[in-house]
Amino acid sequence: MEIVVVGRHTEVPTRFRRHVEDKLSKVEQLAPFAQRIDVEVTHEPNPRQAETAERIELTVRDRGPVVRAEASASDRYAALDAATTKLLERLRRVRDRRKTHHNRKDPMPSLDLRPPGAAAGADDRPEIQDHPVAPSERGVAVEAQLGDSPVLIRQKVHEAAPMSVDDALYEMELVGHPFYLFIDAETAQPCVVYRRRGWTYGVIRLDAPVAVPAH
Structure with a gap:
């Protein structure tokens, strides 16, 4: 299993990279078929955000399903x-769900965020553009500054198999996002599931059915 460490707005010393490898050694026990772990280290230079200046993103x-924390x-x-x-807690959820649904005929949808043909370990840091444009390759992030403002827009196209609302909620929890965009397998509608207060969730559907590939 390959561990790819990338720094954004910061340098990542060899000592920390080795610490990351030691820390993530338990991942293979919970995800024996994992091919790669992406580790993104981001430093926030704003002194007002000193309490959260260092951010680690693991994928x-x-x-x-892609598991993220x-x-x-x-x-x-x-x-x-x-x-x-x-991350380890979410990987345990994946393992337990697989045990529960081991007799399920349809496998959980696989979301590969890399562009087609990309080798494991490829650098998927965002490509900087002069103005917002839709990305042309799956899995490749594109960033653009909005005019003369400091606003930065990041876009990425993901490959996604149609799924149920239940599976979409499951995927949302695994990546740790407050919402999740997907195509409903039953209605072929673009949908978003999102967290509400407490243990409640919401679903927004667009009345614009898309074609679902025939199996």
């Missing part, structure tokens, strides 16, 4: 500890 590329802290070692704890 496991497996044959099943992130955390921020004043120290990158603490951020890594928190992100790893979240």
Whole structure:
């Protein structure tokens, strides 16, 4: 299993890279078929955000759903500890769900965020553009500044298999996002599931059916 560490707005010393490899050694026990773990280390230079200046984002590329976790802290070692704890818990959910649904005929949809033909370990850091344009390749992030403002827009195209609302909620929890965009397998409508207060969720559907590939 390959571990790819990338720094954004910061340098990542060899010592920390080795610490990351040691810290993520348990991942292989919970995800034996994982091919790659992407580790993104981001430093926020704004002194007003010193308490969350170091952010760690972990993404496991497996044959099943992509599992992601992130955390921020004043120290990158603490951020890594928190992100790893979240990641391992989500990987346990994947393992337990697979055990529960081992007789299920349809496998969980696989979301590969890399562009077609990209080798494991390829650099998928965002491509900087002069103005917002739709990305042309799956899995390749494109960033653009909005006019003369400091606003930065990041876009990425993901490959997504149609799925049920239940599976979409499951995927949302695994990546740790407050929402999840998907195509409903039953209605072929673009939908978004999102968190509400407490243990409630919402679903927004667009009345614009798309063609679902025949199986």
